[in-house]
Amino acid sequence: MVNYLNELNADWVKAMRRVSPLQLTDMLKRSGKQYIACLSSRDSFAPSRYPVSWAGEEQSENWFDIAREYTEKWHHQQQIREAVGKTGSLMTRQLFYPCIDTFMCGLPHVYLAVEAAINTTIRITITTEAGGDWYLTKKTNGWILIKESLKNTPEATVIIEPHIAWKLFTKAINPDIGIKNSIIKGDDALANNVFYLIAVMA
Numbered sequence: 001m002v003n004y005l006n007e008l009n010a011d012w013v014k015a016m017r018r019v020s021p022l023q024l025t026d027m028l029k030r031s032g033k034q035y036i037a038c039l040s041s042r043d044s045f046a047p048s049r050y051p052v053s054w055a056g057e058e059q060s061e062n063w064f065d066i067a068r069e070y071t072e073k074w075h076h077q078q079q080i081r082e083a084v085g086k087t088g089s090l091m092t093r094q095l096f097y098p099c100i101d102t103f104m105c106g107l108p109h110v111y112l113a114v115e116a117a118i119n120t121t122i123r124i125t126i127t128t129e130a131g132g133d134w135y136l137t138k139k140t141n142g143w144i145l146i147k148e149s150l151k152n153t154p155e156a157t158v159i160i161e162p163h164i165a166w167k168l169f170t171k172a173i174n175p176d177i178g179i180k181n182s183i184i185k186g187d188d189a190l191a192n193n194v195f196y197l198i199a200v201m202a
Contacts, residue, residue, distance in 0.1 A: 005201055039066050054199050056109030067102040071199060074099040075170045091162055096130040100162070103169045103199040104134045104145060110197045111136060111143040116190065121154040124194055127161050136194075156191035159183040169199045 016024065042048075048065035051057045057064070074090060081087045090096060104124065120138040125131065135149045160168070160182045168178040175195035184191045 002201055039069065042066065052105075054109070054201065055106040056112065064102075064105070067098070067105075071099045071102050075166055075200070078166060079172075087163075091128075091130055093130045096162060096166075097132065100126050100131060100165060100169075101134075103165075103197065106169075106197050106199050107134070107136050107145055107194065108143040110193055111138075114143070114190070114193055116155075119151060120190070121149065121151055122190060122194065123149065123154040123157045125157065125159045126165050127159060130162055131165075154186065156184070156186035156188075158191045158194045159185075168195060169197050171198050171200060 019027075042062040044063040044066075045061050048060045048062045050065060051060045052064050052068045055064070060068075074095065078087065078090050081090065107124070116138045118138055118140060122136040124134045124136065133147070133149075135146050135154065136143055137146060137150055160178070164173070164178055164181050167173045168175070175192075178195040179192065182195075
């Protein structure tokens with residue numbers, strides 16, 4: 001599937017080189033309205049056509065599929081902005097937080113095979129007002145992701161800056177770079193799994 005998607009993307013990149021920037025942006029404006037109308041017509045909690053596979057799901061609800069689509073739009077636009085030196089516009093609470101919040105939904109799948117005592121907790125903090133705190137906690141039926149801590153002191157804490165986080169989770173940088181540019185407190189071995197979350201098909 002990944003090979004198929006990569007080939008499909010390469011075909012479109014090659015084809016769109018013949019299209020002017022003006023025409024390309026006009027096409028995006030026109031198709032964007034149709035795209036939004038299509039997504040808005042879905043029942044948020046009905047089964048989606050495609051599962052969010054990077055979160056380990058074989059069946060997803062529409063809200064998650066739509067959120068996944070948002071992360072694709074967000075990170076590809078941010079890649080374009082990096083190329084032209086205009087990166088700040090998307091790094092806001094309104095625009096960045098929904099993207100990183102969706103990425104975090106993949107953490108329980110990343111930790112699927114990680115053994116730990118019941119109620120073991122890992123806090124993941126994405127810094128600045130655009131980020132937030134997430135808590136990954138081990139329960140009898142596996143790891144769950146919550147927004148409020150169930151205990152005072154987590155066994156591990158991972159603190160990542162936003163510009164590192166989005167690149168890490170979209171495979172633009174490797175886990176080693178992510179670890180070197182982040183802060184880890186507590187159990188390193190337990191915390192390091194966070195850096196292997198890939199929230200894209202890659």
